[in-house]
Amino acid sequence: MSRPLASIAALLCSLVLISAAATIDPQTLGPKVGERAPDFSLRDQQGTPRTLRSTFGPKGVVLVFFRSADW
Amino acid sequence: MTREGLGLVAVSYDPVPVLADFASRRAITFPLLSDAGSAVIKQYGILNTTVAPTSATYGIPFPGTFVLDRDGIVTSRHFEAAYQERDTITSVLVRRGAKLARPVTKITAPHVTLTTYATDDVAAPGTHFAVVIEGVPGRRVHVYAPGVVGYKPIALAVEPQPGLVVRDAQFPAAEDYFFAPLNEHVPVYQRPFRIVQDLEIDPSPEASGALKDRREMRIAATLAYQACDDKVCFAPQSAPITWTIALRPLDRERAAPRP
Numbered sequence: 365m366s367r368p369l370a371s372i373a374a375l376l377c378s379l380v381l382i383s384a385a386a387t388i389d390p391q392t393l394g395p396k397v398g399e400r401a402p403d404f405s406l407r408d409q410q411g412t413p414r415t416l417r418s419t420f421g422p423k424g425v426v427l428v429f430f431r432s433a434d435w
Numbered sequence: 436m437t438r439e440g441l442g443l444v445a446v447s448y449d450p451v452p453v454l455a456d457f458a459s460r461r462a463i464t465f466p467l468l469s470d471a472g473s474a475v476i477k478q479y480g481i482l483n484t485t486v487a488p489t490s491a492t493y494g495i496p497f498p499g500t501f502v503l504d505r506d507g508i509v510t511s512r513h514f515e516a517a518y519q520e521r522d523t524i525t526s527v528l529v530r531r532g533a534k535l536a537r538p539v540t541k542i543t544a545p546h547v548t549l550t551t552y553a554t555d556d557v558a559a560p561g562t563h564f565a566v567v568i569e570g571v572p573g574r575r576v577h578v579y580a581p582g583v584v585g586y587k588p589i590a591l592a593v594e595p596q597p598g599l600v601v602r603d604a605q606f607p608a609a610e611d612y613f614f615a616p617l618n619e620h621v622p623v624y625q626r627p628f629r630i631v632q633d634l635e636i637d638p639s640p641e642a643s644g645a646l647k648d649r650r651e652m653r654i655a656a657t658l659a660y661q662a663c664d665d666k667v668c669f670a671p672q673s674a675p676i677t678w679t680i681a682l683r684p685l686d687r688e689r690a691a692p693r694p
Contacts, residue, residue: 390497390514423440433457
């Protein structure tokens with residue numbers, strides 16, 4: 365899919381999602397069991413860039429997404 | 436968790452200084468990653484789309500937890516509908532089959548050595564935790580597993596009470612036991628087994644009245660089972676069990692205002 369088309373599709377999807385807000389089931393979102401979780405790089409609390417991969421222990425990692433540390 | 440060989444990392448849409456402040460207030464040493472702009476939250480497809488883009492809270496994810504193996508493959512995941520809800524790390528580990536170094540209480544019961552513990556000492560509204568019962572059948576003794584017909588299966592009944600949500604219990608896979616005199620196959624536990632009962636402190640506004648000013652919650656349950664050895668079947672038993680969990684209110688502390 366070309367980039368403009370993809371963004372239009374994404375926009376339409378998000379509009380549908382917003383209208384269906386009350387019925388979103390987070391269980392259906394994001395990587396599923398058996399799928400690979402994409403790697404990424406973000407700054408940690410010291411401001412140091414960290415990849416997801418760098419946080420792994422020998423057997424993997426517990427990756428938590430939380431709302432906010434601010435409120 | 437380190438003993439389990441797992442790392443721990445947490446991602447939010449907060450800027451680095453908010454995470455730094457939070458980490459120092461809570462003495463957090465594991466990485467808190469700043470996804471300001473929510474690119475990763477969007478990449479993962481878990482942006483909370485119920486928040487209006489004009490809102491200050493736009494960019495938050497649906498809160499949840501993924502457990503990844505060493506290759507980055509999701510081995511388990513947990514997402515909740517209400518923001519207050521979250522699993523304790525200890526209950527995540529227990530559901531994965533980990534052994535926790537928790538103080539255990541012995542349950543007085545015949546034919547089976549039973550011990551129990553709660554995964555956590557403290558819980559707040561929305562906390563998902565678990566109670567664990569470990570059983571070791573006596574010599575040549577078996578107890579009947581869930582699904583057995585003609586005998587009393589092992590069952591855990593948690594007494595309902597306001598403020599407590601009783602969720603699913605995990606029972607291990609049963610072993611097949613062949614009883615020759617009756618030529619029957621029955622599902623049993625004859626080796627050490629473990630039951631994990633998921634519980635939650637009810638985060639709903641209706642429950643807040645019941646939980647208001649409570650410092651602790653006493654949780655009571657009955658474990659029913661029937662034990663037999665290779666000659667005799669003993670009378671069905673029911674063992675009372677209690678756990679006490681300290682309650683704390685939902686944390687509403689914020690970062691200090693930034694200049």
